[in-house]
Amino acid sequence: MRVAIAGAGAVGRSIAQELVSDGHQVMLIERDRAHFDPNSVEQAEWVQADACELSSLEDAGMQLCDVVIAATGDDKVNLVVSLLAKTEFAVRRVIARVNDPTNEWLFTESWGVDVAVSTPRLLAAMVEESVTIGDVVRLMTLRQGQANLVEITLDEATPFAGRAVSELTLPRDAALVTILRGGRVIVPQPDDTLEGGDELLFVTTAAVEQDIKKALGY
Template identity: 75%
Template sequence: MRVAIAGAGAVGRSIARELLRSDHHVLLIERKADHVDPASVEAAEWIHADACELATLEGAGIESYDVVIAATGDDKANLVLSLLAKTEFGVDRVVARVNDPRNEWLFDASWGVDVAVSTPRMLASLVEEAVSVGDLVRLMTLRQGKANLVEITLPANTPLAGKPVRRITLPRDVALVTILRGGRVIVPEKDDPLEGGDELLFVTTVDVEDELREVLGLSQR
């Protein structure tokens, strides 16, 4: 996969290293000269230029990339790049970093953003996930806000203990993705039984989250 990352600060470089470990082709675009350090991510391709300029994106052949990641520390720049990548170059997947949670509402399809990643929101979700048992925690928004990755930890006294997955009738537009149990990651099969303390990861739409809580015997908000 070919991935272009705008912003070669600590965040952009970290993303690049992870992608390179998985054998993806990575391009880093950085406007600030003091952030251009090819030795820090040697396997990546580097361009010293402003990713918000059409000429930069044209010169980089951005239309040939599968994913563009707007990872600068400036929300305005991330939005402009996302819009250009999607509308001018037809990039299939655009991921944008949200620096200020107050701007999160802007990062949607109207600005070319497929996935918005808000570090403050993710950290808050992880805190909630660590302390919440018997409630639904949203971990990530997918598909321009049309679906969420959510986590539910079953309480120790759950009435679902011992019941196989096939006995759980999930609402429409809900998929059970993974069961986390102790140190195990379980891809759920229809005959796998549930246990108290299981962490269940679902992909679901917002409008059926209350139905999901009801099916799992959780209290309503």
């Protein structure tokens, strides 16, 4: 897979290093000479250019990329990069970094964004996930806000302890995708049983998040 990353600061370089370690082709696009350091991720292709300029992106070969990640520290730049990637180069998957949570509402399909990643939201979700029992914790927004990845931790007194997954009546537009139990990752099957302390991950629409909670007896 060929991936273009706009922004070669600490975040962009870290993403690039992970991707090249997994065998992907990575192109880092950076305008600021201070952040242009090909030695930091030697396996990546480095391009010194303004990622908001259409001609620069054409010269860099963005049209050949499967995924574009807008990872700069400026939300305006990330939105422009996302829009150009989707509308001018028809990139299949566009992921954008949200620096200021108040701007998150802008990072939608209208701006070419498939997935918006808000670091403050993720950190807050991790804190809530670690201390919240029986409540819905939103971990990530998917598909231009059409669905969310949410988590609910069952308490030890859950009425579902020992009951099969097939007995869980979920609302429409909600799916149980993973059960985290200790060090295990369980892909739920109908005959699998639930236990107190299980962390349940669901993909769902925002409209039925609270219905999932009710289905679990909370």
